[in-house]
Each structure stands twice: as C-alpha cells, then as structure tokens.
Amino acid sequence: MEKSIRKARFLAEMSGPACGSAAAEGDPLFLQPIGAVEHHGAHLPLATDALVADAVAARLVTERPDLDVVVMPTLTYGTSNEHVWAPGTVSLSPVTLLAVLDDVAASVRRAGGRRFAFLNAHGGNTNLLRVAIREIRVKHDLMTFLAHCDLPPDNGGPAGDPREEGLGIHGGLGETSMMLHLFPELVDLSLAERRIPSWINEYRALGFEQGSEYAWLSEDITVDGVIGDPTLATAEHGRARVAESVRNVAAAVEEMLVFRFGTGPAVRS
Amino acid sequence: MEKSIRKARFLAEMSGPACGSAAAEGDPLFLQPIGAVEHHGAHLPLATDALVADAVAARLVTERPDLDVVVMPTLTYGTSNEHVWAPGTVSLSPVTLLAVLDDVAASVRRAGGRRFAFLNAHGGNTNLLRVAIREIRVKHDLMTFLAHCDLPPDNGGPAGDPREEGLGIHGGLGETSMMLHLFPELVDLSLAERRIPSWINEYRALGFEQGSEYAWLSEDITVDGVIGDPTLATAEHGRARVAESVRNVAAAVEEMLVFRFGTGPAVRS
Amino acid sequence: MEKSIRKARFLAEMSGPACGSAAAEGDPLFLQPIGAVEHHGAHLPLATDALVADAVAARLVTERPDLDVVVMPTLTYGTSNEHVWAPGTVSLSPVTLLAVLDDVAASVRRAGGRRFAFLNAHGGNTNLLRVAIREIRVKHDLMTFLAHCDLPPDNGGPAGDPREEGLGIHGGLGETSMMLHLFPELVDLSLAERRIPSWINEYRALGFEQGSEYAWLSEDITVDGVIGDPTLATAEHGRARVAESVRNVAAAVEEMLVFRFGTGPAVRS
Amino acid sequence: MEKSIRKARFLAEMSGPACGSAAAEGDPLFLQPIGAVEHHGAHLPLATDALVADAVAARLVTERPDLDVVVMPTLTYGTSNEHVWAPGTVSLSPVTLLAVLDDVAASVRRAGGRRFAFLNAHGGNTNLLRVAIREIRVKHDLMTFLAHCDLPPDNGGPAGDPREEGLGIHGGLGETSMMLHLFPELVDLSLAERRIPSWINEYRALGFEQGSEYAWLSEDITVDGVIGDPTLATAEHGRARVAESVRNVAAAVEEMLVFRFGTGPAVRS
C-alpha cells in the first residue's frame, strides 16, 4: 500500500488537521477495531482476537483503498469475563468498556465524523457492542454500525466444519487456521487438542441457535477452555477464511458508506 | 390453577420463609420476566411487552404446574432507547438496567437460589440481557439463563409471515395478534397501519441476518415507529402464537431445571 | 370502571400517541406507584407493599375518575436493605434506585408531563423518595410530589392502635388487615405472631418521634423481622384502612393537580 | 475545657494511635457533624449551618466532658440543591454525598469504631442522612445514628413561634437567633425581612405535616429564598435555643452510648 493512502486511512498515522479535513470534506466511516486479550488454549497467543482485528483492518485498507474509511487504532482489550479464570486474560468490565466506547464515540463526533463502526474480532464483545451502537446513536447522533471479522456460531455465525459439530467457538479450527496463516510463529500446533463438548448438542431448547440460552464461562465447557478442534487447522484454510472475512467486511463497509435510513443502497457520489 | 400451586410459584405471593424453604429444599429456577413500556404505535398499549411477559409467565405456571419455577414479579420497564423519541416510552439506561439486574441477582443468591433465568418479551432488552447473564454468572456464581416470549427477526428469531417480508419487528402481525388474543380491549385495530420498510431488504451486507448491522431507532425506520403489518393480525393467530410461546418457554425451562455443564439433559430426580 | 376511563388513566394501557395527547392537552399528574418485595413474616406475601400500592392506585382511579391522573405501572422492587438478611427480599441499592427514578422522571418529561408524583407503599423507600423528588425537580424541571398509601409510625405516620404501642411498623395490625381485605388468599393468619419490641419505647431521646434516631434492620428488632401485632388484624379493619388510604391519596392528588407555588389551591379549570 | 479533654474528644486533635486506643479500649461514639454552605438570605452568612454544627458539637464536648464521644471535623458542604439557584451555595449532589459518607464510615470502621452518628444542622441533608445511616449499617456493620441541632418543621420538627405560622424553615427566627447568639458579627439584621408564605398553609393535604408533600426549591417559595421571619430574632432567644439544642443532642448521645438492640437503655459501665 502506498504511504499516502496508508496515512489517509489510519487515524494513528494522520495528523489532527488531516483528520479534521477528512471528516469535513467527505463522509468517511470511522472504523474502530476491537479484539481481546484472553486465554485461547496453550496453542494460541493471548492477543489472538486483537491480532485478527488488526490484520483484517489492515488488509481491508490494502485491498480496498477505494473505501473511504478512517481506521482507528485497535482496542486491544475487550470484555472477557468468560475467561477471567485463566491467567493472562485481561478483561474490562462491561460497564467500564461501555464508558470507553462512549468516550471514543464522543471523540469521533468531535472530529466531525458522522459514520462510526466497530469491527469486532471477539465473540464475547458482540452483545455489548450491540448495546453500545444503539446507545451511541441516541446519545451522540452518529450513524453506528457493527461488523465482525468472523462471527462464531454462538453469536449467530455459521456452524462451520461438521467435524466440529457446530462447536468451533474458541481456539478451534477457524481461529487457529487464521492465526496459522497470519502469525504462524505465534501458534504451537503441537499443544493443540481437540475439545468438542458434544453434550451441548444434546440440549434441544437451550443452546446457540435455539432461542433460549445459558451463560457460560469457558471453564464450564472444557478442561482448558478451548471449544473446537484446533488439530484440524491449516494455514490454507486460514488464508481462505481471512480472505472471506476481508471480503465480507468490505461488503459491509461499502454499504455503511452509502447507508441512509429510508432508502436502499445508492452509489456514493 | 390451584391457590396453593399459585402461591408456591409466584415470588410475589410467597412468604419469605416459604421462598427460603423452596430454595433450600429444591433447586427451583428463579424466573424473572422483563418487558418494556414503550411506544407501539397508535393501536397497541405502551406496556405491550410487559403484558406479554406477564401473560406468558402466568400461563407457564398454569399449564405446567410440574415445573419447579419461582416466577418473580415482572420488571415492567426495560431499556427502550430506540423509542425515547415517542411520548409514553419509559426507558432505563443500559447502565441503570445492568445495575438493577445485578441487584436482583444478588437477591436471588441471598434467597438460596442457584438457577436464575430472564424471560424476556422486548427485543430491545435482548443484547443487554445476554451481557447480564454472563456477568451475573461470574459475579454471583449463579447458573443463568435467558428465554424469550417471542424472539423477533432482528434478534435472530424466525422471519414470520412472508407478507411482512421478514420485517415484523415492532407492533406488527405477531405482537398485535398476541395482544388481540390476550388483551383485546387494549387493541384498537382501526388505528393499525401497514409499515413495511422494504428498503431494509435491499441491503445485502447490513441487516438482521447478514452478520453486520446498523443501530436503529424506530423513528429512523418508519413514520410512526411501527415495523410490521398489524392489519394482518387476528386473535386466532395470537392464540396460536401465545400457545407456541408457552410451549417453547416450557421446553426451555425443562432443560434449565436439569442443565448441568459437562453432560446432556438428565431427568430431574 | 369503564374501559375507556381505565385506558385513559393507566399508562400501561394507553398508546404512545394517547399519552402524548393527554400531556399536551391537559396537565395530568403522572403517578408512579412504588412498593417493595421483602420479607413480611410468615403470614404475609413478599410483595405486600407492591400489592398495596397497586390496589390503592387502582381504587383511586375507580373511585375518582374525575381526577386527571396517569397511573404508571408499579415499581415492584424498592430499596429494602433492612430486610436483605431474609430470603425472598429483593432490594435495589439506594444509588441504583435513584438512577431508576431519574430515568423514569426523564421519561415523564419527554412525554410532556409537568406534574409527577410517587405513591409509596413501603416505609423503607420514604427517605430516598424525598431525596429523589427534590433532585428530580432541579434536574428535570418537573413539579414533583410524594404521597403514601399508609405512612408508618417510623416515617412520621400516626401511632395506630394502642395495643401495638406505636410499634406497628412492619407486618403488623395495619398491613395485615389491609391484605386480609385486599388479598385474603395470600394471608395465613395461623402463622401470625405478636412482635412488640417494647424496649424501643424505653428510650427517651432515640426513636421514631423524638428527633434523633438509630438505623435498624428488621432482624435487629425482632426474631423474625415482624414489628407489630398481626394477630389483631381483621378484614374489616383493613377495609376501613384501605378506604381511608384512598381518601387521603385522593385528597392529596386533588391538591397536586392544582398546586402552584405562591398561591393556595384554586379550582382547576 | 481542659486541653487534655479537648484532645481526647476531637478527632482532628488526636493522634492516630490515640484514636486507635480510644476505639480499642472503650466504645466511643464517633460523631460526624455536617452542615451546609448555602444562601441564607442577605442577613446570614453562607456557612450558617456548618457554623451551627461546629458550635453545637463544641459545646457538647465542653458541657458534657463525661460523654465518650470522638467529634470528627465538620463536613462543611452538604447537599443544598434547593438553593443552587443562589450565588454562593456550594452543593454536593446526593450521589456524591452518599459516596463521601460511605468513605467516612469505612474510615470509622477501620479505626475500630462501632458506634457512628451524624450531627446534622441542615434540613436539606436530613433525608439523605436517613438513607445513609441504614445503608452504612448494612454495609459496614456499624451501629449508626442521626441527631439534629435543630430539626426544622419541614423535617418533622416543632412548629415554633406562632408568628412564623409554622413556616420558620430557612433563615428565620430560630436560625437567625442562634447565629445572633453564636456569631453576632456575621449577622446583619438590617437586611433581614419577614418572609412568611402563608399560602403554604392553605393546602390541606400537601405540606410538612400532612403526610403528602411537594418538592420545593427555596426560590419557589419566596423572592429571596428566606422562609421565616428573621426580624423577630434576638440573641437571647438564640441563647436559649442553642442551650436546648445542646441538651437535646446530649440526651441523644447518652442513649447512643448505651444503645443495644433488644433492651432498653442501661447505665454504661
């Protein structure tokens, strides 16, 4: 990516006046990636979700320089209360994270932004982000959006490889593959173990897709908190999945840039 | 329903010692219904969601006296920031509602409860309740659950009658029918108007089922905040839908009563 | 009560536009009943205070349809920290309840309301409500009021039947009688016991009427938290007391509807 | 007062170890005076309430050196939202003041205290202090109390001189007299004016003694916020009133020192 495009797309690299001009002269989407630092088993690094958020945002800018986005620096820490039992997890409480997001939104508004999206890479953030985007819309009069790098099954995402029985939720095939592609030096597949809690699917009414649900901590589910089968992971699958993620996010961003209440998508003039 | 069963099922009607015994001697599910008081168009009453939560909880107890539940008094007010533009809406802010739910959960724990569920009848509460049940599980060491009276499409529920184009979200066919069945004297169908914002479905990447989403206030969507087609509503459809709702909730409660992490459902001894 | 009056008086049953019109065209009193769910001894149900608040509000509307009130749905949970030792008590912390009341007041203001009253049925809420009505007046520019279903002696109410020695405060003669009249099926007089802590009256300077006071939890006072003599209760006394309560509240509401700072009560035009 | 007694009674003048010993070896009452800094009309100083609290606490120690109290430094600022319209008023919000009182209570507990009282000289603090003492009792397991320097009619105090028609509430005969006695150099009687809002007494159901009430700001009541008749004030009346205040507080403190739940007052061994 050209230096000038890069500087025009990453808030971290823009000057204040450049940011002000970008907002005043166009109508860019301010995109706030958010991840997590949390236990992902012995085979994956703690910051897996933050690294994925970073990587997808960076590829989005590289591959789609035409999209008028301002990528904000990734919020590395998210809310990870389901993993606080495990050393290394850094979790912001829901109320603290809501306060952070509100401060960030106020900053976007002050910069002149009108469109604001979260790009989320951690399933445990999803519901809180859904709460936040509505509250921010009311309070700061921003058009707000939420996109996901890779929506897990328990957030309403696709069930994935049948060998995971719809339970590839945390540290499994998908996440491990993406990391093998993006940061192979941070993955130690020799420590990966299959953790498929088939009993979850014995419940008919409670679960991820059934409408009713239970709250779970990762230690409730498996012995080491991994949920899925990382032994099936390959860099190749990861490459495909990252590519798909970038495509999906780009498609969402395209619409976010032209989104207007009351009419369908129009070409951005 | 017999008076004695009723008194054994509704926290409001139990004495303190009876509640303590129920928790100490059994392992009942404390079920907290929650609704909302918010604008539902000119044809429906403000408390529609709270009335539905009340009614479904009451029918659950009547039809399934075998289920060991303690139904708590309905939380009438929810978080309804998407409707604060409309007179009559009473909305608790997300942070306030989280604090209320935390206080309620602490009370259940003090009563000796170990299983705690929300029975939700307002789509706008859903994501916040998902945040709450996990946080309560961590903080109060309760097994926590969430069930819905009728999950709307934007919360992951079924698309419903095709004439609503998947947009029966607020004050439409389903809700109006249920109210016609439950509280016909509170419905004025003569004021109902079809409000189907078809433009929503012109977006491919943004929406209710696509993974990416935008935050919306009801005034963003239609002129009076109704989203759906209440003119299609009938008491008969309402009867069927309420019956289905009670069945679904009962099925979920059955599993909540025997739910254990690590194994599938077993018969409760 | 006629359906149409009922619908015009209960916020829960009004539509949003009807509520907006009521506020815009008149100057109704928005009346927010508030109770509690707390231990009341073995003979009374946990929701005694909420049930009384509900009942008094409903009778007010029935008996005095001329009063231009909008009765809001009862806040079932109050602040009951004096009873948290007892299973079944559901208590909101003072700060949480202040936040709830503030959100409710903001909602009344948005609806166009100018007069806002609490109708309280739980002595433990009284001081907090007094704090709240002043703060709401400052913050939301509403005229605010407080009325009580039945002010207990420790809140400045009358001493009552001399056999209770001025100590009929919680679950005693008055409350039990009102419940015998209103909800006889929820009272089990066979479990009622006289609990008169006469030692309270041995203090000269500390107490309910002396100006100085001590904070008490109900378990500080008697073995089961009841303070008073429920064995004296009768449905007949309850009927009289409820009637008096409704009369008193109606008289207060009459004045709230015409209250203006700077002049005495005038007939409402 | 002897220096050694003074040092043994005022927390400000004690050393840390002396405070620790006092609590460990006896069972003193920690007494926290609280006042306010708020508009009291043109004739009285802003800190009237704080000065009275200070003075009454000091006289208590001087006149009753036998009472085992630890007088804490006066909280000068209280909650005065009813006077924020007037320059010079310094008001803590209710939630902030509750947090302050909680921190102070925790400090008393850490010092080894078991009995903790507020000595209040500002009517606007009263209800909040009533909320606080119960919450502190629950949270910090302290025996908590509340005494008043001079309870005004709107807090349940005596009606006072009939020429004030029961309306000597703020800056009137009583307060002005006490200040004439205690701090004559701070009073300018030439600026005092009679402000008796007789219309208050035209309401039958709403008011200070009637059970139902309205929230008021001092600017709602009179043109300059004074409520009462300071022109009737004399230093002599003030002397009597201060003496009575000290006697009342001393009597209350006597009982606070021997107060036990479950039995009447006993002589302190």
Place this chain on the structure above:
Amino acid sequence: MEKSIRKARFLAEMSGPACGSAAAEGDPLFLQPIGAVEHHGAHLPLATDALVADAVAARLVTERPDLDVVVMPTLTYGTSNEHVWAPGTVSLSPVTLLAVLDDVAASVRRAGGRRFAFLNAHGGNTNLLRVAIREIRVKHDLMTFLAHCDLPPDNGGPAGDPREEGLGIHGGLGETSMMLHLFPELVDLSLAERRIPSWINEYRALGFEQGSEYAWLSEDITVDGVIGDPTLATAEHGRARVAESVRNVAAAVEEMLVFRFGTGPAVRS
C-alpha cells in the same frame, strides 16, 4: 484583621448576595483550601494537614488584605489511601474526591466565579488535584490553579534539611515545626522519633526526583508511617516556614489574579 475585610474574604462568612456581588463586580480568585485527616505519627494530630491549610489561608487574608480572594471553607478530608492502614485516617477514594471537587467547581461557576484555585496542604492530594484542575477547566470553563502550603520532596518540592536526607515527607522536621509554631498544644514532641529510611536513596533510578517512581503506603516505608525526623523540629523553624509558605502562596495568588493566557503578568486594574 478587620471584621469587614474578613467578611469580604471568607465565603463561609459572606452572605449569598455578597458573594454574588463580589463575583459580578470583580474577578476574585475563589480559593479552596484542602487538607487531610490522616495518621501523622504519635506526636502530631490527625488533622495536621487540614489545620495547616486553614492557618495558611487565614494568614494570607490577614497579611495580604489587598488580594482579591474568596477563601472557601477548607475541605478537611482528602485522599489518604497511603495511610488507611492506620486508625484515625479518614480517606476519600480518588473517584469520590474527584466528584466532590467537580461539584464544588460547578458551585463556583454558578456563583459567577471565573478563577478557581486549590490551596493544598497534603502531598497525597497533589496528583489528583492536578488531574482535577485540568478536567474542571474543560468542563466548567473556569481558569483553574493549584498552590501548595509546603510542597514535599516527593511532590517535587525542595529536599530540605540535609539531616533528613531528602526524606522529610510525612510528620518530619518541616511539618512538625509548622505545627509547633501554629498549634503547639497539639504536638507531643516527647513521642517523636527519627524515621529516616536511608535505603530509599540507594535506588538510583526509582525515587522522588529520578523520573521513575514506585507507589508507597506509609507502612511500607517505616514502622509507624512517619517519614522524616521530627526530633529536629522547633517552633522557630516552623515560624519561618509558615512565613515562607504564606509569602509563596501570596506570590502565586498575585499572579493567579492577573493571569491571562497569551501574555505575561500585568498589573491588575
């Protein structure tokens, strides 16, 4: 000091209208002294810092009646978390104290004030006050300042007497001398002991002047929390130090009164 000047300088002694006029007609500096109530060893009283703040503020007014200041009543309690281990310490949490200071600042703004300063006598408050003055400037549009009675070495103040090895931080030579001068009856030198933790100076990179630092509680440093050598204290040194403190504060206040962003000090017209 003349009574009239005194009344014109101390907010506590001014009437509300006098305060309003002072702000409207001039541009006085509202000066908020703040101290602490915390363990200062066996030889000094708990309120040492509050007493010093009081005394310096009073002398400032006496010696420099020409300075247009409005001295607010001292905030006796500060944040003293480094001494909470010791009985007698009364500490407000940082967040509570920030809320108090914000409420006070809002009150100054409402009074018409434009210049607002803290006069601090407790090292443990310093950093929080630095945070507060900037936040208040942003939020309340006040010109805000911070002055110190006697800045200790760990806050960037001078190292002082070499016999204290730069470690005269708490209850040492300086503070004890000032108290011997100001309040000799509250000092018990017979209980003073030298506490010089020389090991502190063995660290090269960590410490008070080196740029990097560690957080300390006073119990971390010495056996009784005193840091310094009070046995060196004399009233004469105290007299000089108080005089210097008043001079320094007066010089700072002089500049605060004429301070304008963008130009150097000018004579105040």
Place this chain on the structure above:
Amino acid sequence: MEKSIRKARFLAEMSGPACGSAAAEGDPLFLQPIGAVEHHGAHLPLATDALVADAVAARLVTERPDLDVVVMPTLTYGTSNEHVWAPGTVSLSPVTLLAVLDDVAASVRRAGGRRFAFLNAHGGNTNLLRVAIREIRVKHDLMTFLAHCDLPPDNGGPAGDPREEGLGIHGGLGETSMMLHLFPELVDLSLAERRIPSWINEYRALGFEQGSEYAWLSEDITVDGVIGDPTLATAEHGRARVAESVRNVAAAVEEMLVFRFGTGPAVRS
C-alpha cells in the same frame, strides 16, 4: 530478537498457560505501556505518544533480553482532555481511564503477577497514573511503578534545548526528533512551525517548576496547540533521545525487578 524471547516477553504473543507459568515460576514485571491519540500539530501523527510507547517498549525487550519483563499491549488511548478541542483527539475521561487501569491491574493480579508498572509516553497521563499506582497498590496488593519514555518539562522533566526556553512540551524538538528517527514516514517537517510561548516564563510563581501551577489546554497556549520548536528536530537527535529513553527505562526496570521496601537494591537471584 529471537522469536522465543519475543514470545516470552510480550503478553500479546504468549499463551495463557505460558503467562501463568512466567508469573508462578519467576517474579516478572508486568509492564503496561500507555500513550495517547491526540493532536500533535500538522507535522506529527495523532498516535505519536502511543507509537513512542510501543517503540520504547519493543527496544527495551530487544536490547535487554535479560530483563524479566512481560510487556502488555500498549493502551493506545489515554486521557487527552487538553486537546479535545482539536479534531482527531481521542480522549478517555479521567474516571473512565482509572476504571480501565483498575481492571487491567486486577487482571495482572489474577495472572499471578506481583510487580506492575506503567510505561508512559504522554505527559497528560502522568498525574492520573500517579493516582492510579497508589490506589492499585492499596486495592490489589501489587507492587506498582511508573516509568516515562521521556518526561516533559511540565511533568518535572529536564528543560531541554535552551532554544526552546524550557517549553518543549508538545510536538516540539524532542518529540518530533524521536518520531523522525522512529517513523520518519509519518512526519511532515514542512508543516512544522516554531511555537514558543515565551510569556509563560514571565510568570515567577506560576509555571512548571515553581510549585504553583495553572491548568492549561493546548489551545490556551498556542494557535495550533504545538508547544515547542519542531523546526529544530533532527533524526539524529531523535536517535540519541530514544537511546537515552531506553537506557533510562531499562535502568528503572532493573530496579523495579529487585525493589523491596525496607532495603536498597539487591542483585536479583
């Protein structure tokens, strides 16, 4: 740097179990870098402080692999209320940031950490971090530290190049030089302008080193918020300054690793 050392030093790259082992088996310093995203003039990128924090932390690990540190992912956003007037600034409120730091500290404690330091690159964070490290020490029983990448003059750092007159505070010679060395592609020296507000030094009593101070926003000081002379910047000076920063931080970390209260530094076994 070798991959294995890198993985052993960066929390982001460690697995949860590796982090737990590191804490359980050794006594590493958890080092939390913190920067800011705020206006730095037209010549520097918004994330200057975060980028510097990142870079210094990374060099520390590279150059001193012997130091037993666990570098946490940089907190990119800090508190930047002095720059909220400028587009692009993203500022967390002081209370929000304190809550974030508290959550992070709790996470370090849960991981088994005992030593916790902030590495700060933004002057506007300094005082809040000083508040935080003491509060965290009390609340979480961690040994806590604070180091700076480059302490500016207004935080007690060295005055620097005399051509900046002690006013190289924001976006000036030092910062610009460091960025020219570290991220030359993000600096546009052609837009740099000298901004030396010499009037600051005309004040004798108020200022950065004088003990008394005023709160300032960057827009109060210069026309574009830059304070210093970036036109003097060179990559060479930046190289030296970064090297010195890394040396200083390394020296501080060395002592943090062996720091014990009560004795001087010892060699770490």
